[in-house]
Amino acid sequence: MSEDARIGLIGLGTMGAALASNIAEKGFDIAVFNRTTQVTRDFAAQAGDLAARITPTESLEDLVAAIAKPRAIILMVPAGDAVDAQIDALRPLLDDDDLIIDCGNANFQDTDRRVEAATGPFLGVGVSGGEEGARHGPSIMGGGKADLWARVEDIMTAIAAKHEGDPCAALMGPGGAGHFVKMVHNGIEYADMQMIAEVYGILRDGHGMDYDSIGDVFAEWNKGPLESYLIEISGKVAHAKDLATGAPLLSVIVDAAGQKGTGRWTVIEAQHRLAPVPAIEAAVVARNLSARLEERAKGQEVFGAAPQAFDGLDLTTLEKGLMAGKILCYAQGFEMLSAATRDFGWDLPMSRIAQIWRQGCIIRSSMLDDMASTLNAEPGVNLMFTDHFAAILRDTHGALRQVVAQAALNGHPLPALSSGLAYFDMMRTTRGTADMVQGQRDFFGLHGFVHTNGKTGQHGPWAKG
Ligand SMILES: NC(=O)C1=CN([C@@H]2O[C@H](COP(=O)(O)OP(=O)(O)OC[C@H]3O[C@@H](n4cnc5c(N)ncnc54)[C@H](OP(=O)(O)O)[C@@H]3O)[C@@H](O)[C@H]2O)C=CC1
Numbered sequence: 507m508s509e510d511a512r513i514g515l516i517g518l519g520t521m522g523a524a525l526a527s528n529i530a531e532k533g534f535d536i537a538v539f540n541r542t543t544q545v546t547r548d549f550a551a552q553a554g555d556l557a558a559r560i561t562p563t564e565s566l567e568d569l570v571a572a573i574a575k576p577r578a579i580i581l582m583v584p585a586g587d588a589v590d591a592q593i594d595a596l597r598p599l600l601d602d603d604d605l606i607i608d609c610g611n612a613n614f615q616d617t618d619r620r621v622e623a624a625t626g627p628f629l630g631v632g633v634s635g636g637e638e639g640a641r642h643g644p645s646i647m648g649g650g651k652a653d654l655w656a657r658v659e660d661i662m663t664a665i666a667a668k669h670e671g672d673p674c675a676a677l678m679g680p681g682g683a684g685h686f687v688k689m690v691h692n693g694i695e696y697a698d699m700q701m702i703a704e705v706y707g708i709l710r711d712g713h714g715m716d717y718d719s720i721g722d723v724f725a726e727w728n729k730g731p732l733e734s735y736l737i738e739i740s741g742k743v744a745h746a747k748d749l750a751t752g753a754p755l756l757s758v759i760v761d762a763a764g765q766k767g768t769g770r771w772t773v774i775e776a777q778h779r780l781a782p783v784p785a786i787e788a789a790v791v792a793r794n795l796s797a798r799l800e801e802r803a804k805g806q807e808v809f810g811a812a813p814q815a816f817d818g819l820d821l822t823t824l825e826k827g828l829m830a831g832k833i834l835c836y837a838q839g840f841e842m843l844s845a846a847t848r849d850f851g852w853d854l855p856m857s858r859i860a861q862i863w864r865q866g867c868i869i870r871s872s873m874l875d876d877m878a879s880t881l882n883a884e885p886g887v888n889l890m891f892t893d894h895f896a897a898i899l900r901d902t903h904g905a906l907r908q909v910v911a912q913a914a915l916n917g918h919p920l921p922a923l924s925s926g927l928a929y930f931d932m933m934r935t936t937r938g939t940a941d942m943v944q945g946q947r948d949f950f951g952l953h954g955f956v957h958t959n960g961k962t963g964q965h966g967p968w969a970k971g
């Protein structure tokens with residue numbers, strides 16, 4: 507039994523197995539453990555050339571004994587109770603300075619709690635990129651004390667994706683900062699995916715395009731300003747066939763979207779921070795609504811199906827509309843990160859975040875390179891107001907408006923794209939309609955309003971009656 511593995515890992519599921527192989531491939535000896543022993547055995551048996559760097563263990567005691575001191579152990583198990591149970595089981599076996607690193611999708615508040623707990627050193631690290639990313643280079647968002655991060659930084663940077671040689675791994679800040687950034691990443695992911703799905707609906711039900719042609723459109727767009735992992739895989743998904751029948755894969759997938767919770771957490775946390783993220787909220791709502799299959803069938807019975815065929819939108823308008831929507835959803839995400847910096851006293855490295863999202867993660871896209879330089883050149887400015895992205899929005903928001911308007915007229919629901927447009931329009935209107943809301947609040951509850959002359963605590967005539 508090895509006693510000098512550089513690091514340990516618990517949880518050889520989709521992500522853990524890939525991450526362990528990546529770590530071994532980069533030259534670090536690793537000891538692994540999985541709750542179900544057969545999984546560990548299978549993993550070791552299939553390790554091939556990497557087997558020499560991997561020590562499979564069948565008990566936590568053996569795992570701990572196989573790691574060099576001070577130890578570092580990655581957890582890659584489902585977020586929530588499983589993480590707490592694993593920490594509770596591990597700590598009695600560890601020395602005081604041994605480090606536990608949760609690389610799952612933990613809620614950042616749980617990570618804050620675990621970092622603060624007096625039970626021993628702890629890091630909360632967000633990892634994005636799915637199985638392929640974990641295996642060949644994910645984006646890694648660290649959270650916790652800098653000296654603890656320094657103990658594993660060489661491993662994290664070695665296994666991370668690289669953008670022109672720059673590792674997509676960095677410490678985001680103390681406590682749950684890494685998992686907060688990962689959560690917002692996932693919120694943006696939800697909105698980006700939903701916007702693409704909305705355009706897919708227009709192509710399929712509005713333009714009547716077949717799946718292969720839709721796949722061709724996404725593949726073409728992936729050569730232009732929309733170039734991104736999500737556009738790329740959307741094209742591949744549209745081209746894919748059902749293995750059993752040869753039918754287009756999309757035609758046999760029930761349109762009820764699953765979710766594990768990170769999008770919902772983003773939305774709930776955004777409300778706490780008073781950070782408007784309407785495109786992300788709309789994407790979560792769209793997943794919730796999609797799951798109401800019976801009610802939707804009932805609705806179709808009662809009212810008839812909403813989406814109608816129409817051909818008033820050319821592909822360039824759709825592409826530009828999607829560009830505008832995408833910029834607005836990223837702008838909302840980065841504004842939420844700014845709100846966390848303000849409220850939690852963190853100093854989230856905005857430009858660096860955009861940099862480490864350029865490769866490895868699910869929302870990687872060519873636009874993120876420009877976002878990184880823009881956030882560096884104009885720190886603290888909402889992305890939609892920065893020189894670079896304001897220019898793109900000037901060029902594309904008309905297309906977004908056409909897409910939303912034509913879709914609405916023809917019964918195509920576009921919750922995320924229309925929320926993005928509403929955000930854009932509200933954010934460029936000095937005098938909106940909240941005067942009416944303030945008047946109503948004062949009328950029924952004497953809540954007071956600010957007069958345009960600057961006086962606060964003012965009331966309408968009803969206060970005197
Ligand atoms: N899949 C993805 O694309 C991504 C996932 N993540 C996050 O990574 C983490 C792991 O996800 P993923 O690899 O997909 O999950 P999997 O379901 O593929 O694997 C889960 C692993 O955790 C183990 N496990 C489950 N419950 C417990 C428990 N109560 N105690 C100990 N071990 C347990 C399982 O062991 P056993 O074999 O015994 O069941 C298995 O090894 C999650 O937090 C997830 O949100 C993050 C980024 C991307």
Ligand SMILES: O=C(CO)[C@H](O)[C@H](O)COP(=O)(O)O
Nearest residue numbers: 634635764765766767768868
């Ligand atoms: O973190 C991820 C990618 O970044 C995971 O793939 C995430 O779990 C997907 O979320 P959901 O299941 O809610 O769609």
